[in-house]
Amino acid sequence: MGTCNLNHSQQDVRLKLESQMGFLPKDLGKKLGRFLENENSQETLNELFHLLKKYDLASKEEQDARNEKLNHFMR
Incomplete structure (x- = not known):
């Protein structure tokens, strides 16, 4: 994943999660x-x-890698 210079709000992330x-x-x-x-x-x-x-477009392997990173935030 590339670096992005945009700052995303809490609401942006909630909407992305919902989608x-x-x-x-x-x-x-x-x-x-x-x-x-x-x-x-x-x-x-x-x-x-x-x-x-674009989680939905990622390969199973990429989704698994992202899941690990996402789970890291819940610790």
């Missing part, structure tokens, strides 16, 4: 939803946005 919810593992989607109920740093929001961006 990808049907493609994410159910438990991961729920955890991310709960995670986004709290305030997060700009860096975290940007990273989450890009992990979710």
